[in-house]
Amino acid sequence: MSIGRVAGALGGLIIVAIYLAVTDDLFLTWGNVMNVFRAQSVIFILAIGMTFVILTGGLDLSVASAAGFAGMILGLSFKAGMSPVLAVILCAISGILLGVLNGMLIGMVRISPFVVTLGTMSIYTSVILVVTHGSTVSLFNYPKFDAIQTLANQDAGPFPIILLVIVALYLIAWFVLHRTSFGRAVYAVGSNSEAARLNGLNVPVTLMLVYAVAGLTYALGAIQQDGRLTAAVPIVDPNQMLMVIAAVLIGGMSMRGGEGGLLGTFVGVLFLGVIQNGLTLKGVSAFWQGTVTGLILIAAVGLAVVRETGAMHAVRRRVSGRRKAEATGASVD
């Protein structure tokens, strides 16, 4: 993994951070920086799954809906009086199953990820609304929910507990991607699925597992989301899907798959968090945040495209030069 892909997001992050640090006294306070992580905690977790998906050259538009679904399973489990452990397990299983459904349609039936997840995005959201009749499941004053609330909102020493959890999750995901045969398969399938197949990898199963892993991270994100809201809400925030995909792409990942990684994703999520924080500090209306996120996404991916096509020109020049040399060599013979 080259540092070059992350450089854009990292550079942007540093420039924005320096600007905010200079123009706003509040920005670089410990409390504010930790607030950025807290505000982005759900996105951080969801983006791990999206990283796996986009590494295979796929896309998961159902991320926010699946998280909403798993979060609702968590809420309803608590409401039914289950123990926290059981509720979390049920939530995780529901996330994995939603991912497996995506993955089977994409890997085995071979429908495009865009179409499959566009469909399941709609289905997952609709099922939540049907089950809850559109009403929020409040978890306020539920003693059994305390553990999750603590995890989501309390500090351990100077750090929010959830930040430590996020760092641990990124380390685990890094290990899976770079130190297991499954991780190798993820990169191989994303880089060249035909080569992966011819070298003995099972492409459909790899894809199914990728979406299952993604589903699991959506469930984990959902736990954090419910913890922060002290409720399971049936209405999915349409911005959340955009934020997750944007963060991964801003982090330098190519939509074609096979390159980039978790470091870029982490930086991408943080970058968007700092931008949001900055807008709030500057008193800019929250309505502008979508515009800014969208502009950064287009700029970041646009720069990557320009860089890649620039590189393509160089390669083309070199190849055509070599061909010419070969042609003249042949005519001499």
Added chain:
Amino acid sequence: MLIAGRPLKRNDPRSGMAAGIGYVPDDRKKAALLLTRTIRPNLSLPWVPFGKLTHFGVLDVRAEKEMARDSCRDFAIRAPSPEFPVVQLSGGNQQKVVLARWFALKPKIVILAEPTRGIDVGAKSEIYGFMQEMAEQGTGIIMISSEMPELLGVADRILVMYQGQLCGEFDPKDVGEEEIAHVVCIGEMKTAGVE
């Protein structure tokens, strides 16, 4: 199909690998290389599903690095290190990566489809050398080629196929290009309906 007297379980790459067959396709960019990655994961691509470098799914990266270094040395892959992007290699060196990944597994049979297409003369003769070496170590090599001089120079036995039909077998010591070309033409005429 029988491999060493035993039938293949299924007609897919996995079963072929399990039976000891390696396959180098003719289009290395489309079907062989991970162009977004470095040399090391390109070399180990078939090693990992082969169970060579894993313990319960966890990669032994140290062993992988060692194998990759050995392959780069044995196959004279010209790159600063195994961590070099494969896309920046010359066609000849890319092809050596693809050959090395299979030869390192010491397969019973390797199928090479047009192994010297689009690479320079120096790398070509190097690749013939590696093929010779591997054959001496006991790997059976099936080379698919449409270049007659190459076939006559490299092969111990030449089988001519036309549209899936076997239409001639030659010993390269006894024949020249004309005879083989003749058989190819006949095959062509037969399928065209000219007797």
